[in-house]
Amino acid sequence: MIGSGFGGLFATKALRDAPVEITLVAKTSHHLFQPLLYQVATGILAAGEVAPATRDILRAQRNARVLLGEVTDVDLEARTVTSVAPNGATTIAYDSLVVAAGATQSYFGNDHFAEHAPGLKTIEDALDLRARIFGAFELAELEDDPALVQRWLTFVVVGAGATGVEMAGQIAELAHRTLKDNFRRIDPTRSRIVLLDAAPSVLGSFGERLSTIATRQLAAIGVEVRLGLKVVGVDDTGIDVVDHEGHGQRIESMCKMWAAGVTGNPLGAQLAAASGAGTDRVGRVEVNPDCTLPGHPEVFVVGDLMALEGLPGVAQVAIQSAEHAAGQIVRRLQGEETGQPFRYKDKGSMATVARFHAVASVGRIRVAGFPAWVMWLAVHLAYLVGYKNRLTTLLHWAHSFIGRGRAERVVTRRS
Numbered sequence: 001m002i003g004s005g006f007g008g009l010f011a012t013k014a015l016r017d018a019p020v021e022i023t024l025v026a027k028t029s030h031h032l033f034q035p036l037l038y039q040v041a042t043g044i045l046a047a048g049e050v051a052p053a054t055r056d057i058l059r060a061q062r063n064a065r066v067l068l069g070e071v072t073d074v075d076l077e078a079r080t081v082t083s084v085a086p087n088g089a090t091t092i093a094y095d096s097l098v099v100a101a102g103a104t105q106s107y108f109g110n111d112h113f114a115e116h117a118p119g120l121k122t123i124e125d126a127l128d129l130r131a132r133i134f135g136a137f138e139l140a141e142l143e144d145d146p147a148l149v150q151r152w153l154t155f156v157v158v159g160a161g162a163t164g165v166e167m168a169g170q171i172a173e174l175a176h177r178t179l180k181d182n183f184r185r186i187d188p189t190r191s192r193i194v195l196l197d198a199a200p201s202v203l204g205s206f207g208e209r210l211s212t213i214a215t216r217q218l219a220a221i222g223v224e225v226r227l228g229l230k231v232v233g234v235d236d237t238g239i240d241v242v243d244h245e246g247h248g249q250r251i252e253s254m255c256k257m258w259a260a261g262v263t264g265n266p267l268g269a270q271l272a273a274a275s276g277a278g279t280d281r282v283g284r285v286e287v288n289p290d291c292t293l294p295g296h297p298e299v300f301v302v303g304d305l306m307a308l309e310g311l312p313g314v315a316q317v318a319i320q321s322a323e324h325a326a327g328q329i330v331r332r333l334q335g336e337e338t339g340q341p342f343r344y345k346d347k348g349s350m351a352t353v354a355r356f357h358a359v360a361s362v363g364r365i366r367v368a369g370f371p372a373w374v375m376w377l378a379v380h381l382a383y384l385v386g387y388k389n390r391l392t393t394l395l396h397w398a399h400s401f402i403g404r405g406r407a408e409r410v411v412t413r414r415s
């Protein structure tokens with residue numbers, strides 16, 4: 001298994017009773033529950049609550065071992081995977097390979113934006129953003145010039161999909177509720193939180209009704225939604241945008257973040273080149289209907305790195321495609337016919353807008369407000385790994401949503 005995200009972990013777990021020896025190699029020693037990363041970035045949850053150690057999750061699974069390493073090469077002919085760690089390289093031979101290396105942030109060819117508008121994909125990203133957000137309030141308190149104060153207190157989130165909406169919503173709640181009485185010179189409630197996107201709607205994939213409700217709710221909690229604006233420049237002190245008619249404007253802001261696009265992990269391009277497989281426009285590997293790499297029935301590409309029938313990069317696709325790959329491996333071991341196509345069961349999608357307010361789209365059902373928020377809470381708790389994590393997460397949620405505190409506000413010099 002390459003990767004310890006949803007794909008790598010669920011493929012490994014699905015093989016717990018199979019007569020196989022599994023090596024899971026990943027460049028981090030933790031499994032990451034990405035859907036709650038924004039809560040680490042905004043001080044609600046601790047890093048460990050969304051990123052438990054992979055080897056601890058798999059401690060009872062005797063047929064699995066976990067290795068730390070960044071995979072740099074897959075030799076499809078020799079059937080080996082080479083990974084590197086600070087103390088050297090390791091080469092692992094395989095009979096079957098599941099590649100679940102995920103996706104990375106895309107700046108649509110403007111990678112230099114990353115320095116001033118970081119994305120949210122890893123624990124490091126979340127801690128970096130947390131430092132930028134809480135740091136902005138601290139530095140605003142030190143300024144005398146009202147224009148500079150406002151520049152520190154203007155937060156811009158690029159990308160009005162689920163991650164962008166959740167980030168903007170939580171920064172607004174932070175500014176308006178949590179930090180209310182924390183400062184003496186600045187008034188955090190005067191913060192400006194701008195959510196912008198080139199698309200014409202917020203949460204477009206949720207349909208018009210939920211999109212409208214989410215936009216209204218964002219406005220109610222103080223988020224300024226700016227649509228139809230394309231980012232053309234990001235620097236230390238602001239962000240430049242143009243509208244459809246080419247009119248440009250600048251938003252002065254010290255704290256920007258990027259939640260606008262993804263691209264397949266570079267390992268995907270390497271595998272595609274070696275096997276002759278295609279990649280889609282965001283660099284995901286085009287696989288056969290059974291999730292195998294063309295010409296290599298022993299290699300599966302699953303999750304965010306897989307391009308199959310336009311399936312989205314969401315946790316359920318990663319989990320189900322990983323379990324499908326595991327099922328195919330078992331069938332092959334048992335001498336049964338393989339090659340069954342992967343069938344995705346869409347369990348719906350949801351996004352929180354503010355505390356006690358979410359939108360959820362499940363089949364034909366569209367729910368918004370408190371009932372959707374309760375659904376969101378139950379689903380996220382159910383998928384969080386580990387009893388202790390669920391308990392402490394619940395306590396932190398009570399602290400932040402019923403109360404108005406944020407337990408995780410530590411900012412270190414490194415972050």
Ligand SMILES: Cc1cc2nc3c(=O)[nH]c(=O)nc-3n(C[C@H](O)[C@H](O)[C@H](O)COP(=O)(O)OP(=O)(O)OC[C@H]3O[C@@H](n4cnc5c(N)ncnc54)[C@H](O)[C@@H]3O)c2cc1C
Pocket residue numbers: 002003004005006007008025026027028030032033034035036037038069070071072100101102103120121162163265267302303304305313314315316318350
């Ligand atoms: C901020 C955010 C919010 C999200 N919210 C939701 C949501 O609300 N609902 C939802 O369904 N989905 C959500 N998603 C998407 C969901 O998290 C992904 O679809 C899912 O994590 C994909 O699983 P994966 O295993 O394919 O990849 P990942 O979970 O990204 O895992 C990739 C793994 O591969 C490892 N890796 C990468 N490159 C290498 C290498 N070269 N060598 C070794 N290891 C490597 C990584 O360390 C990681 O362990 C969100 C994603 C983000 C970033």
